[in-house]
Amino acid sequence: MSLTGRARRRRAVSAVMSGLAFSSVLLALVPVALILFFVVARGISALDLNFFTQLPKPVGETGGGMGNAILGSLMLIALGALFAVPVGILVGVYIVESGGTRLASLARFAADTLNGVPSIVIGIFVYAIAVLPFKTFNGFAGGLALGVMMIPIITRTTEELLRLVPMSLREGALALGATRGRAVFSVVLPAALPGIITGVVLALARIAGETAPLLFTSFGNQYWSSSLRQPTASLTVQVYNYAISPYDDWHRQAWAGALVLVSLVTLCSILARMATHRLQRMHHAA
Amino acid sequence: MPQIRTGATDRFFRLGTGSFALVLILIVVGIAVVLWNESILSIREFGLKFWVTERWDPVAGDFGALPFIWGTLYSSILALILATPVAIGIAVFLSELCPNRLRTPLVFLTELLAAIPSIVYGLWGIFVLVPAVRALQLSLPDWMTALPLFSGPPVGVSMLTAALVLAIMIVPFTASVAREVLKAVPMAQREGAYALGSTRWEATRVALHYARVGIVGAVMLGFGRALGETMAVTMVIGNDPKISWSLFAPQYTMAAVIANEFKEAVEELHLHALVEIGLVLFVITLIVNVASRLLIWNMTRERRPRRPITAVVPAEESAV
Amino acid sequence: MTRLTMRGWRATLAGACVIALGAGLAAQKQQINGAGATFPNPIYQKWFSEYNKLHPNIEINYQSIGSGGGIRQITNQTVFFGASDGPMTNDQLIAAPGKLLHFPTVLGAVVPTYNLPGVTAQLKFTGPLLADIFLGKITKWNDPAIAKVNPGVTLPSTNIAIAHRSDGSGTTYIWVDYLSKVSPEWKQKVGVATSVNWPVGLGGAGNEGVAGLVKNTPGALGYVELIYALQNSISYGVVQNQAGEFVKATLQSVTAAAAAASGSKMPADFRVSITNAEGKDAYPISSFTWMLFYENPKDKAQAKTMVDFMKWALTDGQKYCADLGYAPLPSEVVQLEMQALAKIKVQ
Numbered sequence: 031m032s033l034t035g036r037a038r039r040r041r042a043v044s045a046v047m048s049g050l051a052f053s054s055v056l057l058a059l060v061p062v063a064l065i066l067f068f069v070v071a072r073g074i075s076a077l078d079l080n081f082f083t084q085l086p087k088p089v090g091e092t093g094g095g096m097g098n099a100i101l102g103s104l105m106l107i108a109l110g111a112l113f114a115v116p117v118g119i120l121v122g123v124y125i126v127e128s129g130g131t132r133l134a135s136l137a138r139f140a141a142d143t144l145n146g147v148p149s150i151v152i153g154i155f156v157y158a159i160a161v162l163p164f165k166t167f168n169g170f171a172g173g174l175a176l177g178v179m180m181i182p183i184i185t186r187t188t189e190e191l192l193r194l195v196p197m198s199l200r201e202g203a204l205a206l207g208a209t210r211g212r213a214v215f216s217v218v219l220p221a222a223l224p225g226i227i228t229g230v231v232l233a234l235a236r237i238a239g240e241t242a243p244l245l246f247t248s249f250g251n252q253y254w255s256s257s258l259r260q261p262t263a264s265l266t267v268q269v270y271n272y273a274i275s276p277y278d279d280w281h282r283q284a285w286a287g288a289l290v291l292v293s294l295v296t297l298c299s300i301l302a303r304m305a306t307h308r309l310q311r312m313h314h315a316a
Numbered sequence: 317m318p319q320i321r322t323g324a325t326d327r328f329f330r331l332g333t334g335s336f337a338l339v340l341i342l343i344v345v346g347i348a349v350v351l352w353n354e355s356i357l358s359i360r361e362f363g364l365k366f367w368v369t370e371r372w373d374p375v376a377g378d379f380g381a382l383p384f385i386w387g388t389l390y391s392s393i394l395a396l397i398l399a400t401p402v403a404i405g406i407a408v409f410l411s412e413l414c415p416n417r418l419r420t421p422l423v424f425l426t427e428l429l430a431a432i433p434s435i436v437y438g439l440w441g442i443f444v445l446v447p448a449v450r451a452l453q454l455s456l457p458d459w460m461t462a463l464p465l466f467s468g469p470p471v472g473v474s475m476l477t478a479a480l481v482l483a484i485m486i487v488p489f490t491a492s493v494a495r496e497v498l499k500a501v502p503m504a505q506r507e508g509a510y511a512l513g514s515t516r517w518e519a520t521r522v523a524l525h526y527a528r529v530g531i532v533g534a535v536m537l538g539f540g541r542a543l544g545e546t547m548a549v550t551m552v553i554g555n556d557p558k559i560s561w562s563l564f565a566p567q568y569t570m571a572a573v574i575a576n577e578f579k580e581a582v583e584e585l586h587l588h589a590l591v592e593i594g595l596v597l598f599v600i601t602l603i604v605n606v607a608s609r610l611l612i613w614n615m616t617r618e619r620r621p622r623r624p625i626t627a628v629v630p631a632e633e634s635a636v
Numbered sequence: 637m638t639r640l641t642m643r644g645w646r647a648t649l650a651g652a653c654v655i656a657l658g659a660g661l662a663a664q665k666q667q668i669n670g671a672g673a674t675f676p677n678p679i680y681q682k683w684f685s686e687y688n689k690l691h692p693n694i695e696i697n698y699q700s701i702g703s704g705g706g707i708r709q710i711t712n713q714t715v716f717f718g719a720s721d722g723p724m725t726n727d728q729l730i731a732a733p734g735k736l737l738h739f740p741t742v743l744g745a746v747v748p749t750y751n752l753p754g755v756t757a758q759l760k761f762t763g764p765l766l767a768d769i770f771l772g773k774i775t776k777w778n779d780p781a782i783a784k785v786n787p788g789v790t791l792p793s794t795n796i797a798i799a800h801r802s803d804g805s806g807t808t809y810i811w812v813d814y815l816s817k818v819s820p821e822w823k824q825k826v827g828v829a830t831s832v833n834w835p836v837g838l839g840g841a842g843n844e845g846v847a848g849l850v851k852n853t854p855g856a857l858g859y860v861e862l863i864y865a866l867q868n869s870i871s872y873g874v875v876q877n878q879a880g881e882f883v884k885a886t887l888q889s890v891t892a893a894a895a896a897a898s899g900s901k902m903p904a905d906f907r908v909s910i911t912n913a914e915g916k917d918a919y920p921i922s923s924f925t926w927m928l929f930y931e932n933p934k935d936k937a938q939a940k941t942m943v944d945f946m947k948w949a950l951t952d953g954q955k956y957c958a959d960l961g962y963a964p965l966p967s968e969v970v971q972l973e974m975q976a977l978a979k980i981k982v983q
Contacts, residue, residue: 040514040515040517040518041515043515043517044516044517044518047517047520048409048516048517051405051409051412051413052409054402054403054404054405054406054409055405055406055410057402058402058406058429058484058487058488058491061484062432064444065432065436065437065440068440069439069440072443087685088678088681088682089677089678089681089867090678090867090960091685116336117336117340120332120336120337121333121337121339121340123333124333124334124336124337127329127333133334133338133341134337136337136341137337137338137340137341140343140344142605143344143602143605144340144343144344144347145605146540146541146544146601146602146604146605147344147347147544147598147601147602148544148545148546148571148597148601149544150544150546150571150574150575150594150597151351151594151597151598152347153578154350154574154578154591154594155346155347155350155351158353158354165712165713165714167669167715178343181340181343185340209326209329210325210329210330211325211326211328211332214329235431236431239431239432239433239434239435239436240434241433241434241435241546241547242434242546242547242571242575245575245579246578246579249671249699250697250699252681252695252697252698253667253697256665257667260667260669261697261699266433269435269436269439270435270438270547273435273439273551274442274551274840275844275845277867277868288433288439288440291433291435292432292436296428296431298431299427299428299431300424303424303427371833373832373833374829374831374832374833375826375827375828375829375831375832376833442848442852447852450853469794469795469796469797469855470854470855471797471838471853471855472853473838473853554838555802555838555839555840556834556837556838556839566839576802576803576839577704577802577803577804579671579701579705579708579709579803580702580704580705580708580804580805580830580831581704581708582704582707582711582830584731586831587708
């Protein structure tokens with residue numbers, strides 16, 4: 031084949047491959063569009079004030095809602111974050127600032143491992159340590175399960191961002207007489223904080239949609255949860271229960287619940303994205 | 317004087333943060349210990365036979381994990397086959413070929429796909445995908461349904477439906493990790509290729525070749541994710557602990573059986589058998605995840621500073 | 637944020653916490669947790685909702701996770717009361733940390749539901765026929781065995797897709813208890829329990845899950861509590877009883893079956909099976925469903941509340957049964973139970 035012939039063929043191949051790559055993007059967008067379409071179309075009709083404020087009604091009675099489940103989910107997520115954010119950040123700090131000790135590498139390995147543990151297995155673990163000994167399903171166990179899942183994500187983000195902070199900042203602080211701890215907490219961490227918060231928001235979005243670890247920890251509740259020592263309703267578990275039921279009214283509510291979940295998660299993703307953009311601009315300006 | 321004070325508070329800082337690191341390690345160890353303890357009855361009763369027995373009989377107290385291992389592996393591998401080309405295609409497009417203006421919205425959309433909760437996938441799966449698969453099955457010609465791969469009554473809840481849902485779920489995950497890996501390929505590699513007169517695709521191939529270890533790692537991470545997926549799968553797979561090659565047969569995975577039967581296992585042995593399945597799942601995902609992280613870490617290690625997952629671009633680029 | 641606003645923030649947060657705590661204390665709600673059978677879930681939810689209207693500070697939280705779950709959780713003492721359609725076996729009772737008592741609450745029927753587009757007639761089944769189908773020996777709807785019992789009905793050649801429970805279920809218990817009585821092969825091969833090794837079929841979670849599977853799958857055959865079939869407008873069949881009659885599940889036919897446990901035939905611990913009952917009007921797949929309480933529970937306050945609730949449920953509560961497709965308990969059973977409730981220690 032002539033030189034130009036080969037060149038033409040290579041360019042053709044390149045065009046085809048580019049086309050394939052683009053079409054794979056389109057292919058991936060199809061399910062996104064389909065899912066969003068169905069969730070919005072079927073969920074929007076059931077999304078009324080009742081949905082957010084009412085308790086579930088017995089089968090056959092209309093007008094029930096998922097108010098307690100939404101509140102329960104918020105409580106569980108907040109509890110999980112309360113546990114996971116300090117632990118995650120401090121572990122991240124240790125891994126980066128401790129100077130590569132054995133404990134640090136073990137902690138890194140543990141974080142990576144924990145990240146890959148299936149959520150149902152975490153449910154078994156938390157059931158054994160936080161439900162059985164107290165002889166009751168409780169919201170604390172559900173929050174703990176969610177928190178355990180958040181820790182590796184937050185640790186990883188903290189670690190990555192702390193590494194990004196230039197050594198000069200640390201050295202400057204130490205030169206001014208600060209202790210290690212002071213240097214980290216007053217200088218380095220605040221510098222990395224916006225990115226860490228982004229990571230926390232992403233972690234929240236991830237666990238907001240979790241169902242499996244809540245099935246046998248926070249269990250479920252038909253009423254408003256007045257105490258986290260009791261079983262607590264959650265949006266995800268409620269959607270699951272309604273989805274597998276045969277009642278049309280419950281199916282509609284399940285779609286509405288799904289819509290709320292997807293909106294929540296999308297919002298968090300948008301916020302995280304916006305924060306990342308801000309960070310990029312800040313860094314480029316610096 | 318100030319030196320000693322600094323030393324003491326430094327140690328306090330180390331111990332303080334170090335104790336949290338210890339807590340994390342204890343949690344992971346704790347999971348393994350709990351799984352072992354709560355499955356000990358089943359381990360003693362069945363031993364290694366558990367992994368290869370095809371029986372799940374709560375009445376007779378005879379348990380074997382093989383149907384679930386089969387279902388998990390079959391669905392995950394099938395999902396991997398479906399998802400990997402698409403994921404790599406997306407990664408390639410977004411990192412190599414995409415016009416800058418399109419990049420942000422497309423990346424956002426793929427992230428959105430990753431963020432959709434598993435329960436929503438399950439819900440969509442039950443009401444949209446299951447009827448679709450059923451319709452597909454009914455439309456197949458008879459000679460196809462005679463093959464063992466496509467046999468079985470058109471119920472809709474099946475291995476294929478589960479694999480499809482899993483594939484959709486792991487595409488964005490694998491794509492984003494693969495993208496990270498591709499970004500870690502030094503520009504010099506591509507520039508060298510272009511200098512030698514290669515086309516877009518050929519330069520990309522060079523980058524892919526350079527990043528091949530990391531890409532394998534990304535694919536394996538996706539595989540690990542698929543292995544542990546619970547809710548979406550249990551809603552569409554049919555929950556029948558039978559081993560079958562047919563794509564249209566209802567089957568069962570490890571995570572699904574735990575979700576369905578854990579609260580209700582009345583006999584101690586039944587409960588312990590379920591936890592042992594959890595242990596099996598834990599070990600398998602552990603191996604897959606560790607292996608993939610090692611591969612990726614090896615690949616991206618050369619580049620300093622490390623790329624954060626929030627994709628903040630540092631001011632300096634390491635030039636070769 | 638300036639220091640001033642931070643302080644302001646903290647004060648607001650603290651104030652909110654105090655208010656919430658105060659509100660919580662003031663409400664003094666008593667929440668009691670129970671879990672178990674999906675079979676009576678519709679009537680239980682109705683009862684707890686109505687009881688809550690009468691006593692607004694009493695919240696009885698019932699999660700329908702299946703009879704197996706009810707037995708497991710009450711044994712683990714992670715709930716205050718359990719609920720099951722299958723009475724606990726002697727082994728299960730021994731495994732519990734304390735003495736457990738059974739209290740029948742309502743009567744119900746399990747019906748064979750199916751999804752056959754184009755077939756409008758109500759199909760007839762016999763016990764042995766159902767057993768053979770569930771054993772996987774009969775795979776198509778137009779099998780001669782089915783046609784024989786349904787003369788004049790055009791049955792399609794669709795494959796039968798069995799839908800059964802994937803979770804531990806009392807509804808399953810009632811179903812397989814019946815199949816074991818009418819089919820020695822079933823009894824020997826599969827047996828009776830809340831969770832069995834099904835020869836064939838798809839698993840759905842809860843009565844809800846099986847009803848959902850049947851409703852969504854053409855050619856499906858499953859078993860659910862009567863109310864689930866009625867509320868979802870799923871077709872269900874009539875079953876031949878011991879006397880040879882094809883009986884439809886109704887309040888009357890279920891009550892007729894309960895006569896099998898009348899008088900001296902009701903054991904003191906109320907654990908009795910009434911499937912395949914004698915009598916020409918009896919529906920053969922009927923059963924009691926029970927609530928499970930410890931004789932000596934730890935929380936005496938909750939015990940008192942639940943005993944009061946039971947007294948209401950066994951009398952006033954029974955009037956909600958008919959609308960939901962359950963048969964009320966025979967009055968003599970209620971009398972026996974009122975006496976038995978005194979056994980639960982409330983001090």
